[in-house]
Amino acid sequence: MTDSKSQRWFSLVQRELREYRVSLVWTPLATAVLLSLLMLAGLFVANQFSYLGEVVLDAITQAPDEDGLNLNVQVSIDEDGNRVTEIITRSTDVNPAGAEPLRQDFQVTPAPELADEHFWQFSSDWHFNPTVPADGPDDATDSPADPITSLHPLLYGVHAIMLLVLLLVSVNYLQGCLYIDRKDRSILFWKSMPVSAWEEVLAKLAVALLVAPAFFIAASVLTQWAMLLVALVLSSRIQVDALGVVLANVQIGRVLLDQVLGWLASALWALPLYAWIMLASAGARRSPALLAATPLVVLALLEAVLLGSQFLVDALWARIPALAPQGASGGFFLQGLPWQGSGFLAVVAGLLVAGLLLWGCVWLRRNRWEL
Amino acid sequence: MTSVVEARGLQRRFGHQQAVAGVDLQLEAGSVLGLIGPNGAGKTTLLRSLLGLTHCKGELTILGVDPRRDHARLMQEACFIADTAVLPRWMRVDELLDYTAGVHPRFNRAHAVHLLAATEVGLRRRIGELSKGMTVQLHLALVMAIDARLLILDEPTLGLDILFRKQFFEQLLNDYFDEERTIIISTHQVEEVENILTHVMFMNRGRTLLCDSMLAVEERYVELRAVGEAATRAAGIPHLGQRPLLGGKALIYEDVNKELLAPLGDLRTPALADLFVAKVAEDNAHD
Numbered sequence: 299m300t301d302s303k304s305q306r307w308f309s310l311v312q313r314e315l316r317e318y319r320v321s322l323v324w325t326p327l328a329t330a331v332l333l334s335l336l337m338l339a340g341l342f343v344a345n346q347f348s349y350l351g352e353v354v355l356d357a358i359t360q361a362p363d364e365d366g367l368n369l370n371v372q373v374s375i376d377e378d379g380n381r382v383t384e385i386i387t388r389s390t391d392v393n394p395a396g397a398e399p400l401r402q403d404f405q406v407t408p409a410p411e412l413a414d415e416h417f418w419q420f421s422s423d424w425h426f427n428p429t430v431p432a433d434g435p436d437d438a439t440d441s442p443a444d445p446i447t448s449l450h451p452l453l454y455g456v457h458a459i460m461l462l463v464l465l466l467v468s469v470n471y472l473q474g475c476l477y478i479d480r481k482d483r484s485i486l487f488w489k490s491m492p493v494s495a496w497e498e499v500l501a502k503l504a505v506a507l508l509v510a511p512a513f514f515i516a517a518s519v520l521t522q523w524a525m526l527l528v529a530l531v532l533s534s535r536i537q538v539d540a541l542g543v544v545l546a547n548v549q550i551g552r553v554l555l556d557q558v559l560g561w562l563a564s565a566l567w568a569l570p571l572y573a574w575i576m577l578a579s580a581g582a583r584r585s586p587a588l589l590a591a592t593p594l595v596v597l598a599l600l601e602a603v604l605l606g607s608q609f610l611v612d613a614l615w616a617r618i619p620a621l622a623p624q625g626a627s628g629g630f631f632l633q634g635l636p637w638q639g640s641g642f643l644a645v646v647a648g649l650l651v652a653g654l655l656l657w658g659c660v661w662l663r664r665n666r667w668e669l
Numbered sequence: 670m671t672s673v674v675e676a677r678g679l680q681r682r683f684g685h686q687q688a689v690a691g692v693d694l695q696l697e698a699g700s701v702l703g704l705i706g707p708n709g710a711g712k713t714t715l716l717r718s719l720l721g722l723t724h725c726k727g728e729l730t731i732l733g734v735d736p737r738r739d740h741a742r743l744m745q746e747a748c749f750i751a752d753t754a755v756l757p758r759w760m761r762v763d764e765l766l767d768y769t770a771g772v773h774p775r776f777n778r779a780h781a782v783h784l785l786a787a788t789e790v791g792l793r794r795r796i797g798e799l800s801k802g803m804t805v806q807l808h809l810a811l812v813m814a815i816d817a818r819l820l821i822l823d824e825p826t827l828g829l830d831i832l833f834r835k836q837f838f839e840q841l842l843n844d845y846f847d848e849e850r851t852i853i854i855s856t857h858q859v860e861e862v863e864n865i866l867t868h869v870m871f872m873n874r875g876r877t878l879l880c881d882s883m884l885a886v887e888e889r890y891v892e893l894r895a896v897g898e899a900a901t902r903a904a905g906i907p908h909l910g911q912r913p914l915l916g917g918k919a920l921i922y923e924d925v926n927k928e929l930l931a932p933l934g935d936l937r938t939p940a941l942a943d944l945f946v947a948k949v950a951e952d953n954a955h956d
Contacts, residue, residue, distance in 0.1 A: 302774065305771055306771060306772055308771065309767065309768050309770075309771020309772050310771070310772065312767070312768070312771070313764075313768050316759075316760065316764055317757070317759055317760075479757070482757070482758065483751070483754065483755050484755055484756065484757040484758070485755075486722075486749075486751035486752075486755040487751070487755045487756050487757060488757075489720075489722055489740070489744075489749075490720075490744060490748065490749035490750070490751070491744060491768075491769065491772050491773060492741050492742065492743075492744040492745040492772060492773055492774070493741055493744075493772050494740070494741035495740075495741075497741070664740070665723075665724060668723075
């Protein structure tokens, strides 16, 4: 029984992946290959011209430069002692201390006694700078002017590109998933199969929320590992212990965990938004995208004109995965809990709204499927 | 023995239009019902109501299930071919079989492959590339490989040439139909299904004009072919409808004493198409 049940869900998901083969399966692979090729090209150029090589190394090490735009990893401890990490883009201010009043910020570099395995300096001139052991994370707020030097920002950069592509692909998938089969009348075939509307809707949601992201995150991780390999090759030109240098500047398991858990958290947070687009897809007669966007735009405009506020825009913006709710500079949100600051209640409310919207999808799918 | 289909007072309204206006229908296992009606008579709406694909009022039980509440469960034992073009065009034939095998507990994939082997439908072909006839062959093979108790066909052969149509119904009757199964077919091609039906139902403007077994139809209706003077006398007897013949008339009577008519000319069972035309004309004349 459980066997046929899982077989059933597998078939439902497989059907989605087959219909959206290009966007859900080939796109992450193509993006991964493209990014890897770009890196290889960079490596090739770096080998040809040592000057450009420096630039690439600078990029890898994220040494502060005159462009003034740096990706930095900020690790901080919140009141509960949980470590919350996020990437922030800042113009010139490398020191984020004091940015979050409730939390104690500290830099990654001056890591405590675990320095050997964890936090090595990885500066542009390829010197090892084992940090001085500190007493603990609470004391680690010294030397705030030190640049954060690790491979993580680069890896998260790759991940951010992947998530951006995922987001575009997901929106396209969601707006079409309950509409296209109504348009081409193949819904009459799907409805001739013993599959309930709930199963259909939930399978499609699962594809958008979990399965497609799994593909994209897997592609992203592979690309990141390819990038590490590039870093390895690059540093082996200069350094004898290339492996040591690269591995010392990256915590592969930690990055992986962050990215996977980060997505799960984002998915939970974005659920009502996804369900909303699905509802538009289930109800649209002409254009699901238009149906999804119009009410929101109208409401936002009304709010702006009548109340002069932009609560709705802010609330919607905050629900979009991978975009930081509090990232004033529009930085990517990749780690930690997206509802941090907005509270547990917001998550629960979001889930309730999502449940209602999904119920609406099912009702429309059952009763108003004819175009 | 319980009925496969039991419907009483089925109603479905779209705005001002009453698509189905109080239809009763009862069907036992082992029947083949032909649902015949002009365009817009409500045939498709009635069939969709029976499947739980559209809202309707009235009492309705199909295979012991209320399709409006338990559509998915019903579809385990009921199959449905909507018309010629509803298979997903982006899918490959083998992908369609994979999917059906995955979600349908009564589907026999090997049997479907066996049935398809007799056609020109290749397993690796994309459905969108298949001709209309091949798509129907594929759908029929899929449905015939499902061990279902009720098969509902809504204009299954629309737009197909006569060879495909003949083959379709022959295959359905010879390789699929048995005492346990029930088939409902809606169609315009009355002549082609006439000989495989056990029951017939005429619809016009959402209402049932006739719903009976073919045996009862043979009992109740008679066509008289008369020439000359006899034709004139025959026209004097109340009849359902008439049409001109070479040098005479063909008249259809309902519930008359056949011995009374016998002296006037040839008696025979009317063709369903002629009976249908007469019934619809009578119904339209009433309003």
